[in-house]
Amino acid sequence: MDSFNAIVQVLDSTIRLSVPLLLACLAGLYSERAGIFDIGLEGKMLVGAFAGAAAASVFHSAFVGLGTAVLISVAFAMVHGFASITHRGNQIVSGVAINFVAAGSTIILGQAWFEQGGRTPALQPGERFEAIVWPGAEAIRNVPILGPVYAELISGHSILVYFAFAMVPFTWWVLFRTRFGLRMRAVGENPAAVDTAGISVAWLRYRALICTGVLTGVAGAYLSMVQNGGFVKDMTAGKGYIALAALIFAKWKPVNAMFACLLFGFLDAASIRLQGSPLPIIGKVPVQFMQALPYVLTVILLAGFIGKAIPPRAGGVPYVKER
Amino acid sequence: MSTPYAKLPAWADYGLIPLINLSVAFIVAGFVVMLVGENPFRAAVILVEGAFGKGTGIAFTLFYATTFIFTGLSVAVAAHCSLFNIGTEGQAYIGGLGIALVCLSFDSVLPWWVIFPMAIVAAAMFGALWGFIPAYLQAKRGSHIVITTIMFNFIAASVMVYLLVGPLKPVGSQAPQTRNFLAGAELPKLNWMIELFGAKIRSAPLNICFLLALAMAFLVWLLIWRTKLGYEMRTYGHSPKAARYAGISETRIILTAMMISGALAGMMALNPVMGDQHNVAIDFVSGAGYVGIAVALMGRLHPVGIVLAAILFGMLYQGGAELAFEMPAISRDMIVIIQGLVILFAGALEHMFRPYIQALFASVSPKSVGMQAVKGKGA
Numbered sequence: 133m134d135s136f137n138a139i140v141q142v143l144d145s146t147i148r149l150s151v152p153l154l155l156a157c158l159a160g161l162y163s164e165r166a167g168i169f170d171i172g173l174e175g176k177m178l179v180g181a182f183a184g185a186a187a188a189s190v191f192h193s194a195f196v197g198l199g200t201a202v203l204i205s206v207a208f209a210m211v212h213g214f215a216s217i218t219h220r221g222n223q224i225v226s227g228v229a230i231n232f233v234a235a236g237s238t239i240i241l242g243q244a245w246f247e248q249g250g251r252t253p254a255l256q257p258g259e260r261f262e263a264i265v266w267p268g269a270e271a272i273r274n275v276p277i278l279g280p281v282y283a284e285l286i287s288g289h290s291i292l293v294y295f296a297f298a299m300v301p302f303t304w305w306v307l308f309r310t311r312f313g314l315r316m317r318a319v320g321e322n323p324a325a326v327d328t329a330g331i332s333v334a335w336l337r338y339r340a341l342i343c344t345g346v347l348t349g350v351a352g353a354y355l356s357m358v359q360n361g362g363f364v365k366d367m368t369a370g371k372g373y374i375a376l377a378a379l380i381f382a383k384w385k386p387v388n389a390m391f392a393c394l395l396f397g398f399l400d401a402a403s404i405r406l407q408g409s410p411l412p413i414i415g416k417v418p419v420q421f422m423q424a425l426p427y428v429l430t431v432i433l434l435a436g437f438i439g440k441a442i443p444p445r446a447g448g449v450p451y452v453k454e455r
Numbered sequence: 456m457s458t459p460y461a462k463l464p465a466w467a468d469y470g471l472i473p474l475i476n477l478s479v480a481f482i483v484a485g486f487v488v489m490l491v492g493e494n495p496f497r498a499a500v501i502l503v504e505g506a507f508g509k510g511t512g513i514a515f516t517l518f519y520a521t522t523f524i525f526t527g528l529s530v531a532v533a534a535h536c537s538l539f540n541i542g543t544e545g546q547a548y549i550g551g552l553g554i555a556l557v558c559l560s561f562d563s564v565l566p567w568w569v570i571f572p573m574a575i576v577a578a579a580m581f582g583a584l585w586g587f588i589p590a591y592l593q594a595k596r597g598s599h600i601v602i603t604t605i606m607f608n609f610i611a612a613s614v615m616v617y618l619l620v621g622p623l624k625p626v627g628s629q630a631p632q633t634r635n636f637l638a639g640a641e642l643p644k645l646n647w648m649i650e651l652f653g654a655k656i657r658s659a660p661l662n663i664c665f666l667l668a669l670a671m672a673f674l675v676w677l678l679i680w681r682t683k684l685g686y687e688m689r690t691y692g693h694s695p696k697a698a699r700y701a702g703i704s705e706t707r708i709i710l711t712a713m714m715i716s717g718a719l720a721g722m723m724a725l726n727p728v729m730g731d732q733h734n735v736a737i738d739f740v741s742g743a744g745y746v747g748i749a750v751a752l753m754g755r756l757h758p759v760g761i762v763l764a765a766i767l768f769g770m771l772y773q774g775g776a777e778l779a780f781e782m783p784a785i786s787r788d789m790i791v792i793i794q795g796l797v798i799l800f801a802g803a804l805e806h807m808f809r810p811y812i813q814a815l816f817a818s819v820s821p822k823s824v825g826m827q828a829v830k831g832k833g834a
Contacts, residue, residue: 171541171605215803224539224601226803228748232795237487239788244491250788373605380602418621424613427606434598434606443599 140280142401147285148359150397151296152177152351152368156375157382157389158303159347163209165307165384166340167320167446172212172227173348174372175234180205180352182238185252185363186245188259197259197357198292202349208234209345210338217337220450231372239365250365252356260357261290290358292350299347303386316340320444323451333451348372377430384444396426463809463816469755473801475808477753480796487792491784498778498785505777506770510654512777514646514661518731520762520769521661524668525723526747527754527761528675529716534756535679536712537692542589542604543720544744545611546582550721552615553581554728555623555633555735558640570640574725575667582721583714585611590713594706600713608744619737632736642730662730671719672758678715688712720744742791749794752802768794 156173163170183204188197208230215226239250246252266287273283307313315336319326323333355371356363378396382388403422463472485495506516526543533540540546557577561570589603616631625634642662650656679685691698691708699705727739746768753767754760768790775790800807 169601171601211799215799219804219807221803221805222539223803224541225748225752225798228541228745229795229799229803232745232749232791232798234795236788236791236793236795239786240487240491240784240792243786244784370609373609376602377606418617420613420617424610427609427613431592431598431603431606431610434603435592435596436598 136277137280138405140284142398142405144284145401145404146394146398147289147293148397149400150393151293152354152359152371153375153378153393153396154296154390155299155347155351155354156372157378157393158299158386159344159351160376160379161303161307161382161384161386161389162316162340162343162347164379164447165320165444166316166337167323167444167449167451168212168216168337168341169223169448170212170227170341170344171224171373171376172208172230172234173344173375174368174370175227175231176205176208176345176348177352177355177372178231178234178238178366178368179208180349181356181367182242182252182352182363184349184353185255185356186242188357189253189255189362192256192259194259194261194357198261198350198353201353201357202346205349205352206342206345209341209348213338213341216450217334217341220452223448223450235366238363242363242365252363255357255361260361261292263288263290264294290354292354292358295350296354297390300386300390307386312339317444320446323446327451327453337451351375374426377426380443381430381433383442399425463813467812467816469757469760472805472809472812473753473755473760475812476800476805477797479808480793480800483796483800484789484793488785488789493782493784498782501778501781502771502774504774506774510646510649510656511659512773513654514649514656514659515773515776516766516769517645517649517665518659518661518726518769519772520765521665521668521726521730522723522743523746523750523765523768524672524762525719525726526744527750527765528671528747528758529719529723529744530747530751531754531756531758531761532675532679532688532719533712533716534751535685535692536688536708537695538590538593538709538712538716539601540586540604540713540716540720541601541748542586542607542744543716543723543747544740544742545604545608546585546717546720547723547740547744548608548611548615549585550578550582551724551728551735551739552618553577553579553721554724558636558729559623559633562637562640565639567639567642571642571663571725571729574640574729575722578721578724579718580721582724583718586713586717586720587710590710593713594709612738616737619735623735630736633734636729636733640729641733642725644730660727660731662726664726664730667722667725669762671722672762675719676758684711720747723747746794749797749801752805753797 156177160170160173180201184197184201187200188194212226212230215221216223242250242252269283269287272279307317315326315331319333319336326336327333355367360367374396375393378389378392381392399422403419406417406422488495488498506512526547529543529546530540554574554577557570557574561573585607589600589607592598592603593600619631619633623633624631642664645661645663645665646656646659679689687698687703687708690701691703691705695705698708723743724740728735732739750761750764750768753764771790771793775787778789779786
């Protein structure tokens with residue numbers, strides 16, 4: 133029973149840890165499917181996290197915080213769009229720039245406004261998203277197997293967790309069942325064809341980037357307002373890049389994205405859980421190995437050793453109309 | 456990278472436009488300074504004074520610049536081959552491992568002038584190896600080099616943390632770093648060079664790596680513009696199709712370019728490790744690899760430009776440290792913002808002002824933009 137409870141706990145933290153990855157991964161999915169590489173996911177999450185926590189603690193409302201996070205994150209996405217769609221700049225360069233501006237400005241502004249070494253004030257109850265306890269969770273907690281699964285895994289998360297997982301089927305539906313999704317995929321594969329059909333490539337890509345900004349904003353808000361109860365400098369700590377890796381791992385498909393993020397979240401949860409304690413058969417695994425595993429797996433995947441990851445064909449190429 | 460715009464005179468292309476882009480970046484940075492309630496002009500004065508006001512300041516500025524010359528050159532060499540090497544950070548980190556191995560093995564028996572060349576080779580080899588794997592995957596398996604090099608940065612960080620809290624850490628020590636090197640692995644300082652001009656220096660880490668960096672800048676210029684290999688790299692960078700048609704081996708050119716790039720990145724580690732810290736510590740690169748991107752873009756991928764851009768960033772680093780004393784609201788992270796803005800305006804938005812400049816030139820002197828040659832093709 134003890135080991136079962138341990139597994140449930142690891143799975144529970146898997147869910148918590150994979151939520152920001154999942155949101156960022158789906159965010160990247162929108163922009164990359166529309167043909168815009170976005171390595172600025174990290175930066176957009178970071179500004180989202182900062183804006184969310186700052187607004188929530190100033191206005192004493194979690195939802196104001198969430199809204200601000202989304203707003204600022206979308207603004208950064210628009211800068212990326214302005215550089216890479218309107219001015220046909222290098223998308224990678226623009227993404228790198230956004231990451232730096234985000235990393236620097238959150239610290240500088242945080243220090244200037246709150247004077248707590250780059251932190252925002254600790255969020256009070258009501259300023260952060262609380263866990264939602266599902267009906268009956270406490271009542272059946274003691275039922276073997278089913279009880280802990282229902283009480284720990286399904287119930288007891290914040291609304292943003294459910295939102296993140298709801299976004300998976302929603303994104304699938306948008307991508308494969310709506311006109312916008314069809315056009316978005318087309319613009320990522322063959323923008324000239326979309327242009328010929330009389331649809332604005334630029335506007336379509338801007339809309340995809342707005343979706344990206346919204347989702348990275350929520351991802352950031354989750355980090356600072358659910359997971360942590362306040363903004364800490366550089367709190368994304370490479371999650372944007374792991375999300376990018378997950379996106380490749382998922383071959384740019386929403387449902388796969390969920391599984392990839394759960395896998396990477398699980399690796400993270402397991403490495404925290406196992407810290408220092410030996411595994412059966414394998415023996416003691418260095419924490420650093422577990423931390424590097426998502427990146428190693430992605431490289432192996434990219435090298436084509438486990439299936440082939442084929443990115444959207446027009447990805448990274450600015451669209452130039454025939455002149 | 457093709458430019459869909461008509462030509463401008465060279466001085467405007469290489470002088471005016473970068474200058475405008477840079478100014479815009481600094482103006483936006485000025486707004487951020489205003490946002491935190493400080494005076495941007497006073498900040499600029501403190502920054503420049505901190506960097507160049509005293510001998511010590513100059514020495515520190517050049518010390519930081521040394522690091523950025525290496526990383527800037529690294530990014531630029533790859534970029535000439537149209538490869539975006541974001542992995543400079545990880546390659547430099549792993550380069551530090553090579554240096555650590557050499558120094559820890561020989562610092563008690565050999566003098567610095569024997570260890571230094573060995574360390575250069577080790578740093579370059581380790582860095583080149585870390586660039587080789589992504590390059591191989593790009594050339595042979597078509598994996599996007601940007602993604603693989605990002606992944607390799609994280610893998611490098613994990614490897615180094617593992618080594619520095621484990622095998623490389625001396626027994627009984629708490630700090631995650633190697634033991635301090637002995638005198639044999641300490642590089643001579645160059646402070647006398649500045650003292651020649653009459654300035655006094657207390658203690659600054661400016662060392663012989665600065666000369667190595669300048670030599671590398673010259674060698675990179677030689678490589679890119681004066682050798683067959685450099686020509687092939689530029690050809691491939693402009694048009695992979697044309698390169699293939701001309702019989703240039705894609706695999707060879709990608710591998711060579713990335714290994715040279717990785718080697719330059721690895722050599723960056725010499726400066727902080729052997730010149731200043733005298734040990735290898737966790738995160739000793741601390742973002743210098745990423746600064747290299749800004750430096751390379753600002754220097755328009757030319758060694759002269761890169762040296763100048765590196766000195767500018769060295770100034771920002773040194774002056775930024777002084778600034779943090781004078782204006783507590785502004786920490787060194789201000790530099791990260793400036794760096795981002797420079798990358799944004801000199802890199803991603805590099806063509807934003809070009810049409811306006813072009814229109815201006817065209818109205819003043821049509822000949823200068825080659826209007827006669829492309830008549831009827833309204834740009």
